Amino acid sequence: MxxxxxxxxxxxxxxxxxxxxxxxxxxxxxxxxxxxxxxxxxxxGLLGQVVRLVDHRGLYEPLSGSAEPPKPNSAYFMFAAMGLDLGLLADSPVFGLAAxxxxxxxxxxxxxxxxxxxxxxxxxxxxxxxxxxxxxxxxxxxxxxxxxxxxxxxxxxxxxxxxxxxxxxxxPGVSYDRRTNRSAHATVPADWIDPASGALTVPGYGPVLPFLPHRTERGGFSYAPFPGLPPLVSTTEWDQPAGGEPMTLAELRASVHRVLGADVPLGPPAGPGPHVLRRLDGGNTRVxxxxxxxxxxxxxxxxxxxxxxxxxxxxxxxxxxxxxxxxxxxxxxxxxxxxxxxxxxxxxxxxxxxxxxxxxxxxxxDALGGDTTALRELFAELLTHEQVVGHLAALVAGSDVRYDMGLTDPHSAVGRFAPELELVTATEKVRLAELARNARPLLLDLTEDQSLAASLAEDGDAVDHVGARRGPQGITGLLVRPDGYVAWAIGSPRPDHAELADLRAAVRRWFRP
CATH class of the missing domain: 3.50.50.60 (FAD/NAD(P)-binding domain)
Known part of the structure; x- marks a missing residue:
């Protein structure tokens, strides 16, 4: 065949x-x-830039069960078990999809x-x-x-x-042989859950916010009540003896006690599953x-x-x-x-x-030790600054990736995943994500005289063209690749000859044999 x-x-x-x-x-x-x-x-689930990508393919609704477009997390997230106050940002890049x-x-x-x-x-x-x-x-x-x-x-x-x-x-890469991760779906006492914040309040230790990793001097702990599933309880420890027997809830309970210094009575998960019950010794980061x-x-x-x-x-x-x-x-x-x-x-x-x-x-x-703790204290001070939070949020989301599109003086949108746009065409309001469902190259023309498509007389069939009367401030034209990345952009209402020449060059660079 x-x-x-x-x-x-x-x-x-x-x-x-x-x-x-x-x-x-x-x-x-x-x-x-x-x-x-x-x-x-x-x-x-999915986190960051990829959530917007699946929206571009019409997959967000069947995965999320919601007809509403994805919305970014604009409240709180974590980096190495330290809080990222996303409320400091005008536009958070951190999207999430629980699936x-x-x-x-x-x-x-x-x-x-x-x-x-x-x-x-x-x-x-x-x-x-x-x-x-x-x-x-x-x-x-x-x-x-x-x-x-x-x-x-x-x-x-x-x-x-x-x-x-x-x-x-x-x-090639790096192997980590000192770390042991344990995870299981389990039940926890219902009266330990704060109905306002969703935090798991552990007597003798205190509240642990849901979904956010928590570091102590003895390891890491997290509590994640995913919708429709029993809570997922996880720990991370260092220099533990290798486990020769299958993972059990009793083993996880003992690990939680070592990490938090307090007991959490974990019960077997409810529902049909599949349920997590695993131990991972070590790990790899390789490319x-x-x-x-x-x-x-x-x-x-x-x-x-x-x-x-x-x-x-x-x-x-x-x-x-x-x-x-x-x-x-x-x-x-x-x-x-x-x-x-x-x-x-x-x-x-x-x-x-x-x-x-x-x-x-x-x-x-995340590692143990007093030096790491001191570094975390200093890092926590930096996380009060908007620019630092924005930089790390983009790193976590993957929205800081910028490809070289071959232009000498590109618009700030070029090389990045296309911004979230709602356009007004001659007949309707439409989101860019809805225009991208067929995975075709796309030229968005928001110029006053709709001149961009006319400049592609020899190459117009290589891209789909959408004219719009109104879009975001600072953008009057976008050439978007099928993977959602911007190959060319302008902000001027009337592009000059050099800008139109750059558009033609971009079309031929990416979409013409």
Whole structure:
């Protein structure tokens, strides 16, 4: 069998890539080693820039259950178990979406099948080899071995990626062997919950706010009452003896007592599950040496893993998939300009390295010891300043990533994820996220004379054009890539010849062969 793209891995990242290709008219083949969707609880939701991204694809409503667009957290968040007062910011970049990973997989798989994607479960890849024209994949399935052929292969097969290993791509990074994380869904005494703040008030210790990691001199503790699920209770400790027996609630209770110096009576979780009950010894923060090897690409945990909380791997992985999807589709449709596929590695490694900084800085600030405590006290003083809070909030959200779009003097929006816009067209009010649902390049023209589209007489079919009468102050034109990043922008109401020339150059740089 021959396919345009074989995606190895049917988790959230592989399915997101399949959806992106499906939107562009490509029908990829997804190979997933598990015969059934994995029920093991993993990530509990999405955080930051990725929430706006799923809104751009119309996935926010089925994941959140709300028809309202996503709204940022403008109150309170944490960095290394220290408070970030987001109320200091005029515009918070921290968006959140509570959705367990199995629900994300369910929604994405349904969307992929609607788009005509073929998903084969129970298929384990055993060999991959590429040549000048394509990639040969051998896989073992329910009916025996299969040899498959594709023009491109994407490895979205997790931290222990077979595709990465078979391709000989190194996975350098840092291992943490001193830390033990324990987590479980459990019940807590109902009268310990403050109805006003939702805090868990522990006798002998005090209140612990929900969802926010809490550090003591002996470790870390968190209490997360996700909607529709029993509370998730977690601890972090250092230099614990390795656990040889399966994790139990009694073990977690003992860990909580060591960390808080007080007892929390944890009961078994209610409801059908699946429920978390796990112990993780150590962890890794690693980034692949390259995300592209000729016709093979790495996506998500296959390309990067992080030994920190908050689900950074999934947040980045979904964005990897959207970045790669439109570029692969352009190559297959023969509309890709030279070097377009190379920008996947350049751009997403940039984002991955930024997350490494985030993960390692938080790990250092979470560690035990008097020196760390002193550093945290100083850091807490800095967190009273709006500029510091804004900088760290953008780091946590991933909204500080800015790609090089090849312009010498770009507008401040260029290279960043498109701002949240509500536009007034000739017939209606519409959000930018609603215009982005088809994953096409988009030119928003808010100039007085609607002159931007006219300047693209030779290249107009490469992008969709939307004229609007009113938009945000300081922006009169935006060229938005399918992944939501701004390739060109202006703020003047009447663009001059040089600005229009830059627009034409941007269209040809990204969307013309």
């Amino acid at each position: 021959t396919a345009d793209v074989i995606i190895v891995g049917g988790g959230p990242n592989g399915l997101m890539l399949a959806c992106e290709l499906g939107l562009a008219g490509i029908r990829p083949l997804v190979l997933e080693q598990h015969a059934e969707p994995v029920a093991e609880p993993k990530a509990n 367990p990973q199995h629900r994300i997989v369910e929604v994405l798989e349904r969307r992929a099948r609607e788009l005509g994607v073929e998903i084969r479960r129970g298929h384990r890849v055993t060999s991959v080899a590429q040549d000048q024209d394509g990639v040969t994949v051998e896989a073992e399935g329910p009916d025996g071995g299969r040899r498959l052929r594709a023009r491109f292969v994407a490895g979205a097969d997790g931290a222990h990626s077979v595709i990465r290993k078979l391709s000989g791509i190194g996975f 692949a040496e390259r995300f592209r090897d000729r016709r093979i690409f790495l996506v998500g945990d296959a390309a990067h893993v992080y030994a920190s909380g908050g689900g950074p791997g999934l947040n980045l992985g979904l964005q990897d998939a959207v970045n790669l999807g439109w570029k692969l589709a352009a190559a297959l449709h023969e509309t890709a300009p030279p070097g377009l596929l190379d920008t996947y590695d350049t751009e997403r490694r940039q984002a991955a390295r930024r997350m490494v900084l985030n993960a390692q800085a938080q790990s250092a600030l």
